[in-house]
Amino acid sequence: MIKEKILVIGASGQIGVELTLALRKIYGNANVVASDLREENELLKGTGPYVSLDVMNKEMLHVQVIRQNVTQIYLLAAILSATGEKNPNLAWSLNMQSLLNVLDIAKEEKIHKVYWPSSIAVFGPTSPKKNCPQQTVIEPITVYGISKYAGEFWCNYYHQRWGLDVRSIRYPGLISYKSAPGGGTTDYAVEIFHEALEEKSYECFLEPDTYLPMMYMPDAIKATLELMEAPEEKIKIRTSYNISGMSFSPKEIAAEIKKHIPEFTISYKPDYRQQIANSWPQSIDDSVARNDWGWKEDYDLPAMTKDMFENL
Numbered sequence: 001m002i003k004e005k006i007l008v009i010g011a012s013g014q015i016g017v018e019l020t021l022a023l024r025k026i027y028g029n030a031n032v033v034a035s036d037l038r039e040e041n042e043l044l045k046g047t048g049p050y051v052s053l054d055v056m057n058k059e060m061l062h063v064q065v066i067r068q069n070v071t072q073i074y075l076l077a078a079i080l081s082a083t084g085e086k087n088p089n090l091a092w093s094l095n096m097q098s099l100l101n102v103l104d105i106a107k108e109e110k111i112h113k114v115y116w117p118s119s120i121a122v123f124g125p126t127s128p129k130k131n132c133p134q135q136t137v138i139e140p141i142t143v144y145g146i147s148k149y150a151g152e153f154w155c156n157y158y159h160q161r162w163g164l165d166v167r168s169i170r171y172p173g174l175i176s177y178k179s180a181p182g183g184g185t186t187d188y189a190v191e192i193f194h195e196a197l198e199e200k201s202y203e204c205f206l207e208p209d210t211y212l213p214m215m216y217m218p219d220a221i222k223a224t225l226e227l228m229e230a231p232e233e234k235i236k237i238r239t240s241y242n243i244s245g246m247s248f249s250p251k252e253i254a255a256e257i258k259k260h261i262p263e264f265t266i267s268y269k270p271d272y273r274q275q276i277a278n279s280w281p282q283s284i285d286d287s288v289a290r291n292d293w294g295w296k297e298d299y300d301l302p303a304m305t306k307d308m309f310e311n312l
């Protein structure tokens with residue numbers, strides 16, 4: 001069996017911290033190198049190797065891949081939807097160039113597998129709102145969505161043309177308690193828990209009935225690991241897989257939180273993120289992922305809410 005050495009880029013972010021810890025459990029601490037532009041996350045300290053790395057610096061990235069004998073790369077560095085709208089050029093540049101740098105080096109160094117996440121943000125106002133299918137009309141209106149959609153086709157291109165084993169998931173909005181979210185439209189669903197505990201109230205930047213596809217972080221980590229471990233012949237989609245966990249609105253999550261904190265109140269002050277949320281589907285059809293590699297989520301809204309309060 002080949003000894004795998006994994007490089008996680010963007011390891012100090014919301015997904016990176018938990019994914020790095022999960023990968024270290026499977027492959028051994030020394031075999032998973034965490035890297036990020038910012039300092040090492042507190043939860044990663046002492047659990048394995050960390051290198052400071054700017055993924056935009058292709059030469060430095062290449063040096064690290066060779067020096068560390070890397071066999072798999074997980075690329076998580078990106079600018080998310082809400083932050084992306086504040087600086088579209090930067091979002092496009094980071095989200096695209098980081099991927100092209102990784103794909104190029106992976107091809108050159110014969111990296112076994114590459115993981116790069118896409119997002120439900122690829123969908124736009126013309127995509128079906130309910131149970132949005134794997135293949136459908138895709139016309140994103142955010143720079144983040146455009147970069148993810150273009151990225152999906154680059155992944156597919158490197159697979160078709162050079163046989164690179166690159167795999168991807170369109171994550172829904174992710175809810176977690178270990179590391180903070182990094183500037184997305186779905187971040188309200190994390191903030192609401194912290195404010196409920198600290199202030200017993202929350203002012204939401206989305207309207208009460210804004211339904212969005214969401215997922216609890218343990219499910220997102222499970223999906224990522226299962227996709228990456230699936231036999232190659234089962235991976236039929238080389239752009240990116242739809243996956244679904246749950247769908248809820250601010251009003252619904254507030255009602256669920258009230259079951260744990262009866263005095264909790266929510267108010268609404270929609271901002272620019274409302275338009276982004278309105279452009280996305282409310283729920284996702286993930287039957288292709290279920291059929292191809294057996295995806296199934298563990299958490300619904302009540303189970304996730306209970307677990308969040310037990311851990312926060």
Ligand code: NAD
Pocket residue numbers: 009010011012013014015016035036037038053054055056075076077078079080094117118119120170171172173174175180181182183184186
């Ligand atoms: P995040 O913002 O929390 O983390 C991204 C990390 O990348 C940060 O730690 C940041 O410092 C790092 N980074 C930024 N620029 C870098 C650079 N030039 N070089 C190296 N590192 C750099 O994001 P996240 O929520 O963990 O998202 C990870 C991936 O998953 C992204 O591709 C994102 O688009 C995707 N995704 C996330 C969600 C979600 O809800 N969190 C949903 C869909 C898709």
Ligand code: SER
Pocket residue numbers: 080081082118119120121144171172173174183184185186187
């Ligand atoms: N959670 C992400 C965002 O809101 C979706 O990709 O940007």
